[in-house]
Amino acid sequence: MDTALKGLKVLDFSTLLPGPFATLYLADLGAEVIHVESPSRPDLIRIFPPYANGQATSHSYLNRNKKSIALDLKDPQNIELIKSKIADFDIVVEQFRPEVMKRLGLDYSTLAKINPRLIYCSITGYGQTGLYKDKAGHDINYLALSGIVGHSGRQDSGPPPMGIQIADIAGGSLHAVIAILSAVIERQRSGQGQYIDISMTDCVATLNSMAAAAVLAGETKQYAEQSHLNGATYYDYYQTLDGRYLSVGSIEPQFMSGLATILELPILLEKGASFDATDQKLVKQALQEKIKTKTCTEWTSIFAQLDVCVEPVLQLDEALNSALAKQRQWVIDVPLAEQSTQTEPQLACPIKFSRSKMSYKHIGKKLGEDSF
Structure with missing residues (x-):
């Protein structure tokens, strides 16, 4: 190669x-x-x-x-x-x-x-x-x-x-x-x-992509916690019993349904798809109360085999030594x-080719180590 x-x-x-x-x-x-x-x-x-x-x-x-x-x-x-x-x-x-x-x-x-x-x-x-x-x-x-x-x-x-x-x-x-x-x-x-x-x-x-597309089409200006993906809905981070956080991205119907079942939160099915601010506030409150009942490790173990878009918030050293990072x-x-x-x-360079390889010859050199 x-x-x-x-x-x-x-x-x-x-x-x-x-x-x-x-x-x-x-x-x-x-x-x-x-x-x-x-x-x-x-x-x-x-x-x-x-x-x-x-x-x-x-x-x-x-x-x-x-x-x-x-x-x-x-x-x-x-x-x-x-x-x-x-x-x-x-x-x-x-x-x-x-x-x-x-x-x-x-x-x-x-x-x-x-x-x-x-x-x-x-x-x-x-x-x-x-x-x-x-x-x-x-x-x-x-x-x-x-x-x-x-x-x-x-x-x-x-x-x-x-x-x-x-x-x-x-x-x-x-x-x-x-x-x-x-x-x-x-x-x-x-x-x-x-x-x-x-x-x-x-x-x-x-990189504003979807938000800019909406604004340019005449939608209301999107400030913090006023659109679907910036905090206005339950698509958010939730604190666990030990002060860590889980990321919850279960916004598609099948993921929402799965999460509601796992957490035994019928309110998620009733109001999760609503764009009403009061409904979302109630859903987020219910999620936070439930997630605060277990540690991050406990929740990670529960969600590890479930396909509902819930993952732990890792510190950088944890991320770099994770199974995903190694695999x-x-x-x-x-x-x-x-x-x-x-x-x-x-x-490493994250790009992966079927034929071409990456070059990893040496770390950064000393100043002026080479001649022109």
Whole structure:
């Protein structure tokens, strides 16, 4: 078996999370990724704790399979060096604010004159155009402006702080990978590269999907706990006797009926399908009272063999060591260096092919470990 993206070469100027996560996927899929970093201003991912095997775990994961080149982009000689090599590359990924690469002389229009087949992807918070293009931002800001947290959370406690970077990864990284690989396919027909403008806010806004479709069709604005899937119905989390939580997603009739039978809650059959707020409040109260009678372990054992869409809320360490994680190979042991027998456990690439394999050559390298 061979890797799916063998033969593609990527020049990666990105830092932090969005760009590096995108190029991690490309590298896992077999592309050769050269990561260009500043020799004097280290990527914060390199110093962000915790640490293992002498370096930051986030760096070791996000930069696995990649080569590390240290170049000062303010040095004109290094700019010329990059230009002399650009014809060898298929893809450029960068994550600076708009106009930075142009000032450096490494913008798409400049490099495309040297390599017309070049696919050039810029990832920013707000895109290359518009009033927000030069503003700083982080994941929490993109989620706020996209409308996602505006109809999430609880009315009494407000928008929920998320435990992962949704806009950075689902907005920036994964949309960038989709766009880049689409451009690679298009280039097979046209013979030409192209420029890709990825705004993390633009992309994460599309994750509103069903809620946005309803609002755009003229439905009432959907705030927290006012629509079917954001807390207005019994589709929710319920606390167990020991302070843990169960997720209850039994909204289809067959699952609702099964849950009502198991829990001996006829009110679920009587009012569960109702969109009346009072009815749903009564159903949720009944569910909470029932679920509070047993521990999470007891409920998990009861629901383990039942097909009613009820699952325990796991802590991350529990999830990564669960039977599901082991059966689906969520974690892979990655060599500390090529040919090394020492390994570090990391999240595996979740894509599974029937023929192509994944690449797990080594964890993230030391700064400037490779030459250009």
